[in-house]
Amino acid sequence: MPSSPRKPSSSRKPLLISAGVAVAAVTLGIVSWQATAPGESPAKSSSASAPQASDAHAELKALARRESGDKLAVGRADAPVVLIEYSDFKCGYCGKFARDTEPELMKKYVEDGTLRIEWRNFPIFGADSEAAAKAAWAAGQQDRFAQFHAAAYAEGSKDKGFGEARLEELAQQAGVPDLERFKKDMAGEQASAALRKDQEEGYRIGVTSTPSFLINGQPIAGAQPMDAFTAAIAKAKAQAQAQPQAGAGSK
Secondary structure, rough: OOOOOOHHEEEEEEOOHHHHHHHHHHHHOOOOOOOOOOOOOOOOOOHHHHHHHHHHHEEEEEOOOOOOOOEEEEEOOOOEEEEEEEEEOOOOOHHHHHHHOOOHHHHHHHHHOOEEEEEEEEEOOHHHHHHHHHHHHHOOOOOHHHHHHHOOHHHOOOHOEEEEHHHHHHHHHHOOOOHHHHHHOEEEEEHHHHHHHHHHHHHHHOOOOOOEEEOOEEEEEEOHHHHHHHHHHHHHHHHHHOOOOOOOOOO
């Protein structure tokens, strides 16, 4: 059984969360992001607290958007397993996951229809992080999110910063066809609204570090090795097949 995530496997920064968001997280009974070994329950609690844990898991699982036109997602909208990734382009461990693990997940599970990956922009390292997140969203509007994602997470890329000129350079590397539209979209209200939506979702469920993941509602914190994701995906797929969801599919 994979061990619980090690402390160095994620990037952390204190977040200022509104009282309303904090109360919402407590009300939902969201489980700790630290108890994330795929073979274990997030918390070994008494039977009295089991309904609360079950409700929290259902809330987390329901966060999968499954929108067929989602520009920040890959994989079938009706895939049995959905991995939601909360990440920051300045996060070194996010980059490690993007380079070392994500391509394997794509090849092994996305291509055969088992897995859908939905990215959430969750910048926690200041203005550069937010600018990169908006740029990634803007690239996505021209169907180049995955290519921008790869360019921004390439080895050594984050060390060059994410100033305006650098973001335009990354867009060119990603093959964004209309750079003027890219710059306009990046600075527009829609990009800001999309970023707020992702951030508020993460804050509400208690995300405080990147990368953080949900696999059919099961939290995994940090850039875990491939084996941890393999185990979690296998478990989630088995559960999905045993209890098919009514109405699953694109929205």
